[in-house]
Amino acid sequence: MTGITFGISVSLAALLLMAATACTQSPPSSFGSNNVGIVSNINITSDKVPDVTSLEAWSKHFIKPGMTDKEKALAVWKSVVAYQHQNPYPVEYLHSPGNAVVDPIKMFNVYGTGLCSIHAAHVAALARAAGLQARNWSITRHNVAEVYFDGAWHMLDASLVNYFPKPDGSIASVEEIIAAVHDFYQTHPNLKNNPEGLDQFRKDGKWKTEGPPLLAHCPFYHDDGLFDATWPWQCGWMESMTEYNAPKAFVYEDGYSMGYRVNVQLRQGEKLTRNWSNKGVYLNMDIPLNAVGRGPGQPPPCMNQTTGEGPMTYLKNVEGGTLPPGRIGNGTIEYNVPLANGAFRGGALLAENLNDNAHIKDPAKPATLVIRMPSSYVYLGGELNLDAVIANAGNIKILFSENNGLDFREVQTLAASGKTTIDLKPFIHRRYDYQLKFILTGAGTGLNALNIREDIQHSQAPLPALAQGENTMTFSAGNEGTITLEGSTKADNKGKQVLATDFHPTSENIGTPMLSVKGKTGWIEFPIATPAPMHRLRIFSFYRVMTEGDLWNVTVSFDGGKTYKDVGQLAPPNKFMGQQFTLSDIPANTTSALIRFTGTQKEVALLFNLRLDADYAEPNGGFRPVKITYTWEENGKEKQDTHIANSPNDTWKINCETKPLLKSYTLELVP
Numbered sequence: 001m002t003g004i005t006f007g008i009s010v011s012l013a014a015l016l017l018m019a020a021t022a023c024t025q026s027p028p029s030s031f032g033s034n035n036v037g038i039v040s041n042i043n044i045t046s047d048k049v050p051d052v053t054s055l056e057a058w059s060k061h062f063i064k065p066g067m068t069d070k071e072k073a074l075a076v077w078k079s080v081v082a083y084q085h086q087n088p089y090p091v092e093y094l095h096s097p098g099n100a101v102v103d104p105i106k107m108f109n110v111y112g113t114g115l116c117s118i119h120a121a122h123v124a125a126l127a128r129a130a131g132l133q134a135r136n137w138s139i140t141r142h143n144v145a146e147v148y149f150d151g152a153w154h155m156l157d158a159s160l161v162n163y164f165p166k167p168d169g170s171i172a173s174v175e176e177i178i179a180a181v182h183d184f185y186q187t188h189p190n191l192k193n194n195p196e197g198l199d200q201f202r203k204d205g206k207w208k209t210e211g212p213p214l215l216a217h218c219p220f221y222h223d224d225g226l227f228d229a230t231w232p233w234q235c236g237w238m239e240s241m242t243e244y245n246a247p248k249a250f251v252y253e254d255g256y257s258m259g260y261r262v263n264v265q266l267r268q269g270e271k272l273t274r275n276w277s278n279k280g281v282y283l284n285m286d287i288p289l290n291a292v293g294r295g296p297g298q299p300p301p302c303m304n305q306t307t308g309e310g311p312m313t314y315l316k317n318v319e320g321g322t323l324p325p326g327r328i329g330n331g332t333i334e335y336n337v338p339l340a341n342g343a344f345r346g347g348a349l350l351a352e353n354l355n356d357n358a359h360i361k362d363p364a365k366p367a368t369l370v371i372r373m374p375s376s377y378v379y380l381g382g383e384l385n386l387d388a389v390i391a392n393a394g395n396i397k398i399l400f401s402e403n404n405g406l407d408f409r410e411v412q413t414l415a416a417s418g419k420t421t422i423d424l425k426p427f428i429h430r431r432y433d434y435q436l437k438f439i440l441t442g443a444g445t446g447l448n449a450l451n452i453r454e455d456i457q458h459s460q461a462p463l464p465a466l467a468q469g470e471n472t473m474t475f476s477a478g479n480e481g482t483i484t485l486e487g488s489t490k491a492d493n494k495g496k497q498v499l500a501t502d503f504h505p506t507s508e509n510i511g512t513p514m515l516s517v518k519g520k521t522g523w524i525e526f527p528i529a530t531p532a533p534m535h536r537l538r539i540f541s542f543y544r545v546m547t548e549g550d551l552w553n554v555t556v557s558f559d560g561g562k563t564y565k566d567v568g569q570l571a572p573p574n575k576f577m578g579q580q581f582t583l584s585d586i587p588a589n590t591t592s593a594l595i596r597f598t599g600t601q602k603e604v605a606l607l608f609n610l611r612l613d614a615d616y617a618e619p620n621g622g623f624r625p626v627k628i629t630y631t632w633e634e635n636g637k638e639k640q641d642t643h644i645a646n647s648p649n650d651t652w653k654i655n656c657e658t659k660p661l662l663k664s665y666t667l668e669l670v671p
Contacts, residue, residue: 035346035620035622036346036620036621036622036623036624037267037268037343037345037346037347037618037620037621038265038266038267038346038347038481038618038620038621039265039266039267039477039479039621039622039623039624039626039669040263040264040265040477040478040479040480040481040618040621041263041264041265041476041477041478041479041480042264042265042266042475042476042477042626042667043262043264043475043476043477044464044473044474044475044628044665044667045464045473045474045476046464046465046466046471046472046473046474047471047472047473047474048320048323048464048465048466048467048471049319049320049323049462049463049464049465050319050320050462051462052079052083052105052108052109052462053105053109053261053262053462054105054261054262055105055129055258055261058079058105058126059129059130062075062076062078062079062130063075063130068149069132069149069150070149070150070154070171072127072130072131072132072149073127073130073132073147073149073154073156074156075130076123076126076127076130076132076147076156077123077145077147077156077158077163078318079108079126080104080119080122080123080126080158081158081161081314081318082315082318082319082321082461083107083108083112083459083461083462084104084107084108084112084113084114084118084119084122084158084159085112085113085114085302085311085312085327086113086114086115086116086119086159086160086229086230086311087113087114087115087300087301087302087327088113088115088284088300089101089111089113089114089115089118090110090111090113090114090282090283090284090378091283091284091287092283092378092430092497093430093488093490093493093496093497094257094430094486094487094488094493094497095254095255095256095257095488095608095609096255096488096489096490096514096542096608096609097254097255097514097608098117098254098255099490099493100114100115100117100118100254101114101118102118102121102122102254102255102256102257102609103125103256103257103258103259103260104122104125104126104256104258105258105260105261106257106260107122108459108461108462109260109262109376109377109458109459109462110376110377110378110457110458110459111283111328111378111457111459112327112328112459112460112461113300113302113327113328114159115159116142116143116144116157116159116160117136117138117143117253117254118159118254119143119145119157119158119159120136120137120143120144120145120157120158120159120253120254121136121145121253121254121255121256122158122256123136123145123147123156123158124136124145124147124253124256124578125256125258125578127145127147128577128578129258132147132148132149133147133148134146134147134148135148135153135251135253136251136252136253136254137155137174137249137250137251137252138249138250138251138252139174139178139243139244139246139249140242140243140244140245140246140249141242141243142160142239142243143159143252143253144156144157144159144174145157145158146173146174150170152170152173153173153174153175154170154171154172154173155171155172155173155174155177156171159229160227160229160235160239161220161227161228161229161314162218162220162221162227162229162240163218163220164176164177164214164215164217164218165217165218165219166214167217172214174244174249176214177214177215177240177244178244178245178246178249180212180213180214180215180244181212181215181240181241181244181245182245183212184211184212184241185245191241192245193245195238195242198237198238198241198242199238201238202224202225202226202236202237202238203224203225205225207221207225207237208223208225211237211241215237215240215241218240221236221237222236224236225237225238228313228314229311229314230310230311252576253576255542255576255578255608255609256542256578256609257486257540257542257578257609257611258540258578258580258611259484259486259538259540259580259611259613260611261376261482262376263374263376263480263481263482264376264667265374265481265618266626266667266668266669267335267346267347267669268338268343268346268347268624268669268671269335269336269337269338269343269347269669270333270334270335270336270347270668270669271332271333271334271335271666271667271668272331272332272333272666272667272668273331273332273333273334273664273665273666274329274331274377274458274463274664274665274666275329275330275331275663275664276324276325276326276329276460276463276465276662276663276664277325277326277329277330277460277663277664278303278326278328278329278330278457279330280299280303281330281380281455281457282299282300282303282328282380282457283378283380283430283457284300285299286429299328300328302326302327302328303326303327303328304326305326305327306325306326307321307322307323307324307325307326307327308321308322312327320465320467321461323465323466323467323662324460324461324463324465324662325460325661325662326460327459327460327461328457328459328460329457329458329459329460329463330380330455330456330457330458331377331455331456331457331458331664332453332454332455332456333373333375333377333452333453333454333456334451334452334453334454335347335371335373335451335452335453336449336450336451337371337447337450337451337452339357339358339447339448339449339450340356340357341356341357342356342357344358344369344450346620347371347620348369348370348371349370349371349372349405349435349531350368350369350370350437351368351369351370352367352368352369353365353366353367353368354367354369354440354446355446357446358446358447358448358450359389359440359444359445359446359447360394360440360441360442360443360444360445360446363392363442363443363444366439366440366441367439367440367441367445368437368438368439368440369437369438369440369447370405370435370436370437370438371435371436371438371452372433372434372435373428373433373434373435373436373452373454374432374433375432375433375454375456376432377432377456377457377458378430378431378432378456378457379424379428379429379430379431379432379454379455379456380425380429380454380455380456380457381423381424381425381428381429381454381455382424382425382428382452382453382454382455383421383422383423383424383452383453384398384411384420384421384422384424384436384450384451384452385419385420385421385422385449385450385451385452385453386414386419386420386447386449386450386451387418387419387420387447387448387449387450388414388417388418388419388420388445388446388447388448389417389444389445389446389447389448390414390415390416390417390442390445391417391442391443391444391445392442392443392444392445393442394440394441394442394443394444394445395413395414395415395440395441395442395445396413396414396438396439396440396441396445396447397410397413397414397438397439398410398411398412398413398414398422398436398437398438399411399436399437399438399439400427400434400435400436400437401434401435401437402427402428402431402433402434402498402502403487403498403502403503403504404433404435404483404485404503405435406502406503406504407502408435408437411427411436419449424452424454428454430496430497431498433484436452463662463665464665465662466630466632466654466656466660466662467656467659467660468656468657468658468659468660469655469656470653470654470655471653471654471655471656472651472652472653473628473643473651473652473653473654474650474651475626475628475643475645475649475650475651475652476648476649476650477623477626477645477648477649478648479617479618479621479622479623480615480616480617480618481530481531481532481615481616481617481618481621482613482614482615482616483528483529483530483531483613483614483616484611484612484613484614485500485503485526485528485610485611485612485613486500486609486610486611486612487499487500487501487502487503487610488500489514489515489607489608489609489610490513490514491512500515500526500610503526503527504526504527505524505525505526505527506524506525507522507523507524507525508522508523509521509522509523510522510523510524510599513606514606514607514608515597515606515607515610516604516605516606516607517599517600517601517605517606519601520600520601521598521599521600521601522598522599522601522605523596523597523598523599524596524597524607525561525594525595525596525597526594526595526596526610526612527592527593527594528592528593528594528595528612528614529591529592529593529614530591530592530614530616531591531616531618531619532591532616532617532618532619533586533588533589533590533591533616533617534586534590534591534593534614534615534616535584535586535615535616535617536582536583536584536586536613536614536615537556537582537583537586537593537595537612537613537614537615538580538581538582538583538611538612538613538614538615539554539556539567539580539581539582539583539595539612539613540578540579540580540581540609540610540611540612540613541554541570541578541579541597541607541608541609541610541611542576542577542578542607542608542609543570543576543577543578543579543605543606543607543608544575544576544604544605544606544608545570545571545572545574545575545577545604545605545606546572546575546602546603546604547572547602547603548572548602549600549601549602549603550571550572550599550600550601550602550603550604550605551569551570551571551572551599551600551605552569552570552571552597552598552599552600552605552607553566553569553570553597553598553599553600554566554567554568554569554570554581554595554596554597554598555567555595555596555598556583556593556594556595556596557593557594557596558586558587558590558592558593560592560594561594564596565583567581567583568581570597578609591616593614595612597610623647623648624669624670625644625645625646625669625670626644626645626667626668626669626670627642627643627644627645627666627667627668627669627670628642628643628644628645628665628666628667629641629642629643629665629666630642630654630664630665631663631664631665632656632660632661632662632663633660633661633663634656634657634658634659634660634661635658638663639656639660641654644670
């Protein structure tokens with residue numbers, strides 16, 4: 001197999017939309033002498049592993065100046081191979097038309113596993129982001145991507161890690177591979193639709209001497225006609241001969257999403273741990289067997305497999321591919337809210353009528369504390385632990401919001417003093433952002449302790465790994481927060497995932513399936529608000545339009561709907577397409593916007609997926625020293641490196657005398 005080199009970089013945009021009223025914050029002066037309540041965009045990189053925390057970082061690493069279109073296409077393919085292993089796909093019930101995760105940067109950072117259609121969609125998404133045309137094909141029990149360059153289409157299969165060079169060095173298209181397989185069956189009709197006969201033909205070595213020349217010269221087959229990549233069996237020439245025996249092949253792709261970024265944000269008392277291991281827990285544990293091929297208690301096989309071995313042998317050819325011991329990681333986020341000295345105000349969305357010790361200030365009216373919990377990594381579960389003081393017939397009502405404070409529902413009401421533990425999994429599973437609201441009544445009522453702990457899933461592949469020898473580590477931090485609006489467009493996902501309609505859009509002549517125009521024209525408009533002036537809007541949609549008479553116009557209003565600014569059009573010639581617009585020309589001091597999609601329909605005008613991101617500078621944000629702790633083993637002995645980053649840009653060295661077995665790394669603010 002030929003060598004493969006990879007790399008990517010991402011910066012996370014924090015998720016979901018907030019109501020303007022829920023974004024009220026106490027002034028910085030009210031939470032202590034250090035006026036920094038939150039540090040954002042915390043990123044650690046290693047010189048041994050590419051940074052894949054955002055589309056921008058991915059592009060910087062993979063798409064180099066002066067590259068030919070072919071080189072760009074291969075760089076896209078290599079990146080998907082590196083960070084997305086062929087295993088059961090994660091189901092978030094978020095993206096349409098299916099329920100799988102179809103966002104390449106999210107996939108690389110959070111999950112790292114997916115089946116063929118997901119791989120193909122991600123090749124198409126990243127190729128388009130690199131300025132290339134792309135499309136996906138459905139063939140026999142398989143999906144593959146094609147990218148257009150040098151005046152022709154070229155098949156790039158990232159799931160089974162292959163493509164087929166022609167004698168002139170160019171890469172064959174899907175139709176050319178199908179034609180080669182068809183020609184073979186014209187002279188070997190006894191092998192058509194005969195898996196056993198095909199496999200024996202391979203085992204006898206005839207695949208290379210008597211099989212289709214186009215396949216015989218594929219550099220990704222071993223001498224035995226098998227690929228490195230496997231799922232759920234060892235795949236190779238026989239599978240290729242079956243997959244491309246595709247008389248009913250057609251162009252089709254799953255709808256994808258773009259816009260996710262890794263944005264690690266920390267407050268005083270908050271700690272993020274990411275592990276190069278897992279506890280055997282994963283997103284799909286509650287899904288029946290027939291939904292994704294694995295059921296509860298049956299984790300994806302790669303959870304217990306080692307990089308560079310068996311099904312992941314191909315990672316030996318990937319830059320940094322065997323540094324992490326596995327693929328799926330479990331980690332934690334823990335927030336011990338600092339209630340003793342008023343520091344909790346700097347990390348809260350709202351802190352109203354509370355003393356610095358988090359007790360009611362004016363007993364004549366309720367006190368309110370709202371805490372937002374954004375994460376770059378999917379929540380698997382968690383718990384809320386609190387020690388409450390309830391006095392004078394008061395209580396503490398705990399409420400939960402999954403749509404950025406637009407709506408809250410009750411979790412529990414505490415009527416007696418003492419310690420309480422609440423299971424958060426029923427509320428936060430499959431989410432990336434939520435809010436907790438505490439409403440306190442009664443003179444003397446307050447919180448003595450408040451701890452929020454969540455379990456997360458992340459991929460091990462993009463973590464900043466260590467290798468034997470000297471490792472150069474780079475730290476960076478910023479002050480950008482993001483409010484994200486992204487919900488399922490499938491109404492039957494209600495209760496499993498937040499819906500697009502949960503973000504309070506208004507509409508006219510819009511119905512199902514997904515978000516469809518009913519009649520000749522229709523529109524849907526989403527409000528989005530930020531806790532400080534927004535400086536950028538990122539608007540992504542995956543849509544379907546069939547003819548020249550089908551069109552979506554995207555507009556934005558910054559004055560409550562009085563006037564609208566044209567952003568762009570979602571138009572033919574592509575029947576399926578993802579497109580992102582970035583708008584930086586935003587009026588000063590703007591904290592809210594209305595984003596409208598207006599559809600004109602002749603045959604079909606449909607929106608599969610929407611993701612709206614509003615970026616802003618955190619009002620209580622800035623820089624404070626960050627503590628980074630690495631833990632690993634060398635020859636069975638535990639090693640640890642603790643570094644304090646005292647500036648937003650910092651570098652340091654970690655030396656490993658022998659090959660390290662990576663364990664974990666943690667981030668927290670210095671008290």
